[in-house]
Amino acid sequence: MTGCSIGRAARATGVNVETIRFYERRGLVPQPPRPTQGYREYGAETIERIRFIRHAQQIGFSLNDIRELLALRTDPGSDCSEVRLRAVAKLGDVNAKICRLQQMRAALETLIAACPGQGAVGSCSILNEIARQNLRPVGSIHPAKPTAKGPVAMITTEFIVDGMHCGGCAKTATALLRQVPGVRKAEVTYPEKRARVLHDPDQASAADLHAAVGQTGYVVRDLGA
Structure with a gap:
């Protein structure tokens, strides 16, 4: 596509003109220079960038998230x-x-x-x-049961994670485990393909840990299995 007006760029990307101007103000899309005559021309690269931003927003990424994704996308040293x-x-x-x-x-x-x-x-x-209910968490129709006092007894659970192909996969599995409520520490190593998790068993069971890693398609199995 050759250079086009902002109106045509909006139609080509499925957004409105004000959205493109908003992206420009936020520094997500470069604003073409104003010529001495005529209109600003939006090139194919800018059109593709606007589409990328729109699609990323549709699956839940914030504009700050998208800014980071765009930076990674143009950095030859970044990793998937x-x-x-x-x-x-x-x-x-x-x-x-x-x-x-x-x-x-x-x-x-x-x-x-x-x-x-x-x-x-x-x-x-x-x-x-x-x-x-005004002082209770959303969804708590019944009064919350009192919790026992005292230190939490943490345990360490280890298991094998198959299906990883690189260190990046291990980082992904580690991030998933660290998001599980009750997990204090988590580490997945590659090529050992071993996960080691320190967690509160009352909040996170071994099955919870396995499910967290399994959602990416990795295969989880117990040590020695």
Whole structure:
């Protein structure tokens, strides 16, 4: 594609003109120089860059995330493992949001099921329950049980991670394990293909650790298996 106006660039990339100008203000897209006559011309490279930004936003990356991805994309010394680590972190964010939404849905379903659907608003069970919940986490319809005091007994779990091809894969698996609630330390080594995790067994079981690594397609097995 030869140079085109900002309007044509917007149509070609599926965004509006103001979005392109916003990208320019944020430094994500270079603004073409203004000619003495005519309009600024957006070249094929800029069109492709705008499409990249739009697609990255659609799968959940923030503009700051995208700035880092663009820098990696143009750095000949960068490795794909760095990009994968960012994608893994974003997947963790998405899963956390899904978990919160599921808690919200469960809370709403409980409130609706308990509501008689008629009567004075002063005795509305939904409003009264919301008022009682104002100091509790979202999704906690029932009071939280008190937790035991004292130090947490941490344990170390080791297992084999097959399917890795490089040190970058080991970094990805390590990042996944460190995102599991209850994990204090985690390290996956390559080419040994061994994971070593220090964790709270009450919060993270061995099955949780295996599932965290397995979501990337790696095969997890116990030592000696």
